[in-house]
Amino acid sequence: MDVxxxxxxxxxxxxxxxxxxxxxxxxxxxxxxxYGGQALIEGVMMRGTxxxxxxxxxPDGSIELTRKPLSAWPKKKICRIPLVRGCVALIDSLVxxxxxxxxxxxxxxxxxxxxxxxxxxxxxxxxxxxxxxADGETVKEAHGETAEETRGETAEETHGETAEEAHGETAEETPAKKTKIMENIFMALALVLGMGIAIVLVVILxxxxxxxxxxxxxFSGTLVQNLIEALFRLIILFLYMLxxxxxxxxxxxxxxxxxxxxxxxxxxxxxxxxVEEAQKRVRFHPRCGTSFLLxxxxxxxxxxxxxxxxxxxxxxxxxxxxxxVVAGIAYEILKFSGxxxxxxxxxxxxxxxxxxxxxxxxxxxxxxLEVAIAALNGVLESGQELEGRDL
Numbered sequence: 001m002d003v004x005x006x007x008x009x010x011x012x013x014x015x016x017x018x019x020x021x022x023x024x025x026x027x028x029x030x031x032x033x034x035y036g037g038q039a040l041i042e043g044v045m046m047r048g049t050x051x052x053x054x055x056x057x058x059p060d061g062s063i064e065l066t067r068k069p070l071s072a073w074p075k076k077k078i079c080r081i082p083l084v085r086g087c088v089a090l091i092d093s094l095v096x097x098x099x100x101x102x103x104x105x106x107x108x109x110x111x112x113x114x115x116x117x118x119x120x121x122x123x124x125x126x127x128x129x130x131x132x133x134a135d136g137e138t139v140k141e142a143h144g145e146t147a148e149e150t151r152g153e154t155a156e157e158t159h160g161e162t163a164e165e166a167h168g169e170t171a172e173e174t175p176a177k178k179t180k181i182m183e184n185i186f187m188a189l190a191l192v193l194g195m196g197i198a199i200v201l202v203v204i205l206x207x208x209x210x211x212x213x214x215x216x217x218x219f220s221g222t223l224v225q226n227l228i229e230a231l232f233r234l235i236i237l238f239l240y241m242l243x244x245x246x247x248x249x250x251x252x253x254x255x256x257x258x259x260x261x262x263x264x265x266x267x268x269x270x271x272x273x274x275v276e277e278a279q280k281r282v283r284f285h286p287r288c289g290t291s292f293l294l295x296x297x298x299x300x301x302x303x304x305x306x307x308x309x310x311x312x313x314x315x316x317x318x319x320x321x322x323x324x325v326v327a328g329i330a331y332e333i334l335k336f337s338g339x340x341x342x343x344x345x346x347x348x349x350x351x352x353x354x355x356x357x358x359x360x361x362x363x364x365x366x367x368x369l370e371v372a373i374a375a376l377n378g379v380l381e382s383g384q385e386l387e388g389r390d391l
Contacts, residue, residue: 034338035264035376036287038097039257040104044368046260046375047096053378054100055371056107063371064107065378070096086331087324093289201240202296203319206232211312226305233297241290241359251362258283259364259372261357267376275369283361284354287338291353295330298352303329 037046043056047070054066071092073079079088210228213219219228244250265281266273285291300319303326307318337349364372 034287034335035267035379036093037260037264037372037375038100038289039253039255039260040101041108041253042256042371043104043107044256044260044263044372044375045097045100045104046264046372046379048379048382051379051382052096052100053375053382054103055375055378056104057367057371058107063374065374066103067378067382068099082332083325083328086328089331090327199320201236202233203316203323205236206230207316207319211309211315214309222305222309225309226301229304230297230301233300234294237293237297238356238359241356245359254360255362255364256368256371258361259368260375261285261288261361262364262369263372263376267380273373273377275366275373278369278373279366283363284357286341286350286353287334288353288357288360290357290360291350292330292334294353294356295334296326299330299333300326 033049035046035048037044040054040056043054045052045054047053049070051067051069054068056064056066058064074085074088074092079085206229209232210219210225213228214225219225245254259278261283262278262281263273264285266278269277269281271277303322304319307315307322309315333349334353337346340346341350
């Protein structure tokens with residue numbers, strides 16, 4: 001049962017600008033693409049080498065696809081040096097992920113606004129069609145010309161050409177530019193806030209807690225203090241994941257997270273991308289961001305042990321300065337283990353991350369798997385499968 005067989009409408013809004021200069025730059029090693037993605041609000045984002053594709057389940061039961069280009073700067077040679085590429089991938093993933101989750105939130109709010117309106121009888125006419133969605137609910141839909149006839153023709157007759165000439169293209173472009181600027185400002189603030197929260201959780205709280213215990217003889221010493229730091233990080237990470245996994249809305253996002261993993265596994269197994277095949281796969285993936293966070297906590301033990309504990313300000317500052325190094329090492333370990341996940345010698349490396357994903361993923365339903373399949377197909381159809389590279 002695929003998307004077409006379920007007669008689910010797929011509306012494609014393509015923002016499709018390809019940088020020709022990237023050309024064959026992604027084809028340096030000839031390795032297959034290791035696809036990744038992210039769970040969104042009622043949707044999934046999948047990313048390839050040039051573009052990422054967002055698939056969202058709309059209130060009427062249809063799936064909306066939106067393709068957007070990826071930035072070119074992470075593909076530069078200097079950004080693909082081992083250890084450096086881990087930090088680059090982290091920053092790029094944060095930026096793309098924030099854009100995708102913001103877009104899905106906006107579309108979700110649009111759906112809520114449409115549902116709260118009274119489409120029938122408000123002005124003595126019914127714009128659009130009435131039909132049943134996947135949940136059996138009656139949904140109103142304003143399509144193309146109908147929406148234009150409802151909102152546009154009357155306004156055109158009232159204002160005429162004079163209104164068009166008065167406002168013109170400049171009046172249309174100015175609000176669009178302002179909106180774009182505001183979006184960029186919001187994105188920057190959200191990233192700064194997110195990084196700030198991460199620093200508090202990963203650095204300040206664990207280091208501060210361990211430092212308070214340093215006066216106790218049993219908890220003194222560089223190695224013991226680093227182990228206590230790491231223990232605090234793991235506890236904070238676990239409690240954070242446990243807390244958000246109890247939230248009903250987040251549980252639905254985590255189900256889309258599970259769908260993303262199952263569909264990527266299905267593609268990597270080189271079988272048809274169908275709901276039936278995806279359901280056979282596990283929802284835990286070794287390259288998941290959850291596993292990355294856990295790996296950062298583990299790697300930090302071995303890196304921070306060489307940085308010393310005194311004075312106290314150096315202890316805090318050194319953790320911040322060397323956090324990119326820790327992230328780079330954790331990234332390389334995950335990439336290596338992801339390519340050799342069947343090796344019994346490396347299974348112990350990925351096992352803790354897979355266990356933690358029991359909190360951050362849920363079993364998806366068929367409709368959620370359809371969305372994840374649509375997102376991955378949206379990337380595959382653009383030809384990025386032929387551009388394998390060592391990320």
